[in-house]
Amino acid sequence: MIHQYKLNGYNIVLDVYSGSVHVVDDVAYDIIHDYFSEEKEALTAQILEKYAGQPDVTREDILEVFDDIEELRRQKKLFSEDIYEPNAYDLKNRHTEVKALCLHVAHTCNLNCTYCFASQGNFNGERGLMSFETGKRALDFLIENSGDRRNLEVDFFGGEPLMNWQVVKDLVRYARSIEEAHGKNFRFTLTTNGVGIDDDVIDFANREMHNVVLSLDGRREVHDRLRRTINDQGSYDMIVPKFKKLVEARGGKDYYMRGTFTHNNVDFTEDIFHMADLGFTELSMEPVVCPPEDPFALTEEDLPKLFEQYEILAKEMIRRKKAGKGFTFYHYMIDLTHGPCIYKRISGCGSGTEYFAVTPWGDLYPCHQFVGDEKYKMGDIWQGVVNEEVRQDFKLCNVYAREECKDCWARLYCSGGCAANAYHATGSIKGVYDYGCQLFKKRMECAIMMQVAETN
Amino acid sequence: MKRIKTIETRNLEKSIKDGGCGECQTSCQSACKTSCGVANQECEKKN
Numbered sequence: 191m192i193h194q195y196k197l198n199g200y201n202i203v204l205d206v207y208s209g210s211v212h213v214v215d216d217v218a219y220d221i222i223h224d225y226f227s228e229e230k231e232a233l234t235a236q237i238l239e240k241y242a243g244q245p246d247v248t249r250e251d252i253l254e255v256f257d258d259i260e261e262l263r264r265q266k267k268l269f270s271e272d273i274y275e276p277n278a279y280d281l282k283n284r285h286t287e288v289k290a291l292c293l294h295v296a297h298t299c300n301l302n303c304t305y306c307f308a309s310q311g312n313f314n315g316e317r318g319l320m321s322f323e324t325g326k327r328a329l330d331f332l333i334e335n336s337g338d339r340r341n342l343e344v345d346f347f348g349g350e351p352l353m354n355w356q357v358v359k360d361l362v363r364y365a366r367s368i369e370e371a372h373g374k375n376f377r378f379t380l381t382t383n384g385v386g387i388d389d390d391v392i393d394f395a396n397r398e399m400h401n402v403v404l405s406l407d408g409r410r411e412v413h414d415r416l417r418r419t420i421n422d423q424g425s426y427d428m429i430v431p432k433f434k435k436l437v438e439a440r441g442g443k444d445y446y447m448r449g450t451f452t453h454n455n456v457d458f459t460e461d462i463f464h465m466a467d468l469g470f471t472e473l474s475m476e477p478v479v480c481p482p483e484d485p486f487a488l489t490e491e492d493l494p495k496l497f498e499q500y501e502i503l504a505k506e507m508i509r510r511k512k513a514g515k516g517f518t519f520y521h522y523m524i525d526l527t528h529g530p531c532i533y534k535r536i537s538g539c540g541s542g543t544e545y546f547a548v549t550p551w552g553d554l555y556p557c558h559q560f561v562g563d564e565k566y567k568m569g570d571i572w573q574g575v576v577n578e579e580v581r582q583d584f585k586l587c588n589v590y591a592r593e594e595c596k597d598c599w600a601r602l603y604c605s606g607g608c609a610a611n612a613y614h615a616t617g618s619i620k621g622v623y624d625y626g627c628q629l630f631k632k633r634m635e636c637a638i639m640m641q642v643a644e645t646n
Numbered sequence: 647m648k649r650i651k652t653i654e655t656r657n658l659e660k661s662i663k664d665g666g667c668g669e670c671q672t673s674c675q676s677a678c679k680t681s682c683g684v685a686n687q688e689c690e691k692k693n
Contacts, residue, residue: 209658218649251648258647266659267652273659290672307680341669341690377671381679403677446677474677520677523686526655530687531665535658539682545672558679602658608674608682626681634685645653 192269193599194223197639198505200646204638206599207274210267211526213642217247218255222268225259278536278590286585287337290540292547292558293328295320295357296349300385301425304416305452305478305486311349313549313562319354320550324571325361328548331571333372342369343400345379347547347558352386362398379403381448383417384429392436401444404433408449408461408475415454416486430468437470445472446520452478452486456495459503466510466517474520477629479559479611488625497632504636508643522637535589538605542568542584556584559610584609587619594622600631656689667691 191206201219203212214222217237224233234252241247262268297318299311311317332342344365346358358380365376377400384404395402406429407413414424437445447470451458458475465473477496480487488496503519510516539545542556549561552571560566569576589595589606607630611623669690674682 207658209655211653211655213651213653215649255649258650261647262650262652270659274662277662287668289668339668341671343672401677403679448677448679450680476678476680479680521683521686525686525688526653528689529656530670530684530689531656531661532658533661533666533668534670534684534687534689538684539674540672544668557674603685604682605684606682608680611681630681630683633683637685642653 191272191597191599192222194219195635197501197635198508198643200639200642202635202638202642203268204599205268205270206602207272208267208270209526209529209602210262210270211638211642212262212268213646217241217252218258221252221255222259225269230256274532274536275590278588286543287339288332288335288544288546289339289341290343290345290545291328291332292345292347292545293320293325293361294348294547294549294558294561295325295346295351295361296354297550298353299348299350299383300353300420301350301383302418302420302422303383304418305450305480305484307479307559308349308561315562318550320357320548322357322360322364324548324550324552325357326364327552328571329361329365329368331574333368333374335574336374340373341375341377343377343379345381347381350383350386351380352382352391355386355391359394362394366398377401381405383425384432385419385425387429387432387436392439395436396440396443399443401446402436402440403446403448403474404436406430406433406447406449406465406470407451408455408458408464412455412461413449416450416452434469446474447472448474448476448520450476450478453488453492454486456488456492457499458496459499459506462503462519463506466515471517472520473517477626479614481614493625493628496629500629500632500636504640508640521633522640524634524637524641526638526641532602535602535605537588539608541609542581542587556580557610559608560613583619591620592622594624598627598631600627600634603634604630664691665689 193204201214237252297312302310369376379401380395380399381403410426413426417425419425447465462475547555547558547561554568555561555566568580575581589601592606595601595606609619611626612621613619615623670687
């Protein structure tokens with residue numbers, strides 16, 4: 191399967207199953223497009239006619255393109271076949287060790303954001319904080335179930351994790367005290383709204399957290415519209431100085447400024463540029479996840495505008511990079527030479543198999559987006575996974591499990607998409623959240639175009 | 647090739663043999679938390 195598109199002056203041909211990327215001129219683009227639908231002689235005549243005004247487009251020249259295409263086919267870099275499907279279920283079954291936990295250390299929050307998928311921190315349940323003993327057991331559970339994996343990821347999540355900061359620090363210290371003896375390397379992430387950041391948080395997080403995710407929606411008026419304090423005030427002015435201080439002191443370690451855009455700010459690139467203008471360079475901006483009846487839900491009418499926004503973003507990023515003012519955008523980070531292997535591309539995020547969310551009370555869920563949905567409770571950190579039916583569903587929930595993905599060129603870039611989004615959109619984790627797919631595909635086209643631009 | 651330029655990419659077929667160690671980051675742990683994409687995940691293997 192191939193996918194070809196034109197963007198920012200480039201003609202790009204993706205060969206889906208080999209992962210190859212080709213940049214071609216108009217003549218080759220047209221020949222590749224009709225390569226199997228037209229006879230060679232007829233296609234040659236069509237091309238000669240179409241490019242009659244261009245003296246460099248000769249019959250010989252066109253035949254050379256045919257030869258080049260055949261050479262690329264021999265090298266399995268163009269029109270390559272899907273050789274992975276027969277092994278897809280085995281591939282998925284190979285990975286049963288747990289390597290990542292989302293620790294919900296606080297099911298409560300000190301903000302009251304309108305669009306929060308966690309229902310203002312409590313995930314539609316009781317408010318509560320994780321005890322040190324529960325967190326410690328979660329870390330032990332992770333080590334016990336991680337097999338030979340060395341790198342273990344733990345995200346301190348909520349609600350707002352800084353509302354249980356002492357436990358976070360104690361858990362990090364506990365993990366550090368045992369990781370070497372077990373041959374493990376913990377990588378911690380802190381995801382925070384910023385309200386509770388102080389010098390102690392900055393010092394500890396910058397020393398111990400492999401990554402810090404800081405929630406900021408961009409422009410003040412956009413951020414303050416939905417990210418409200420308990421007293422119904424905007425939170426921008428309170429948190430931005432804290433974020434700046436934390437990032438300045440971080441010494442180049444990983445962080446993300448992470449925003450959410452909604453129907454209210456379809457022009458979300460303005461918010462990304464605002465973050466960049468504040469001096470932040472590692473940026474992420476996600477489409478809101480919410481029921482379609484919510485007033486801020488993205489609509490079908492928004493879609494073409496969003497496509498345009500992603501193009502604006504890619505072009506502006508190229509421009510700023512050339513001007514020495516570059517920044518990264520999470521979804522445009524793509525490493526063509528050192529990216530994910532085929533196993534990763536088929537199996538996806540690992541929710542419910544390699545990755546679990548742990549509630550303050552030690553219950554296990556496939557991921558943070560399923561927390562609070564009782565039928566997806568998989569077990570707890572003392573007994574382990576007991577809901578085998580759900581585990582099996584997630585184990586087999588890969589890109590080949592979805593009929594809708596069968597003919598999609600992006601299937602090895604998204605690995606079938608987010609199970610939670612699929613579930614919320616269709617009622618099945620093996621469904622497809624079409625709106626998200628469309629945005630994802632646009633982002634991939636832009637990301638690959640940026641890579642192409644780098645080489646030109 | 648005059649009209650086709652191939653960008654260097656990882657050979658996915660070859661990665662059947664040299665991939666699968668599982669040490670890479672869990673996709674949505676790093677920043678998004680509300681979508682899935684694996685394309686932007688870096689391979690942990692150095693070779």
